[in-house]
Amino acid sequence: GENVEQHPSTLSVQEGDSAVIKCTYSDSASNYFPWYKQELGKRPQLIIDIRSNVGEKKDQRIAVTLNKTAKHFSLHITETQPEDSAVYFCAANTGGFKTIFGAGTRLFVKA
């Protein structure tokens, strides 16, 4: 079945630096790749997503890139701020019901 691997599991950066989280997926039929942010004690919330017909998408300080050939996609956060500290999950979906999530990356932004 589909598998999504996410790295690193923990990431610590200085405020103002960039953060990059990488994911790989196994099912070549996957065509939708969302990223969710989960603050401590809160529910996961979608922050950005990308479809397989697009190579890159940007929304203010966050961007996602997709390499279909290599089956990997990445989340880029620029000019990190303390409020970016959270757990980030990547996921892959083939267009059906099942969304497979990565194990998560805990991001610490040091002020």
Added chain:
Amino acid sequence: DAGITQSPRYKITETGRQVTLMCHQTWSHSYMFWYRQDLGHGLRLIYYSAAADITDKGEVPDGYVVSRSKTENFPLTLESATRSQTSVYFCASREQGGVSYEQYFGPGTRLTVT
């Protein structure tokens, strides 16, 4: 966010007991999901439902039962709770079709099985 709620928010139960976690959404979303969240495993799908009276297994369905008699409700039952079912449970919903496959998560239920 108030559109999808879960109850109870916290539950402590004993091994072998039956416990039901409730999920209610007000958006009339067709799709609903149950996930469990454990450290190191991310979110794993337990069961999902495409519509009322239509449910199917996810990645980790053993020991769980679901029903969906009404579109807005999707209860999850642990028939005989085990310690390995100690986890945080999230319910989610998603509209059918549309441009986005965004899932909207409930606030979660923290379940402890002693």
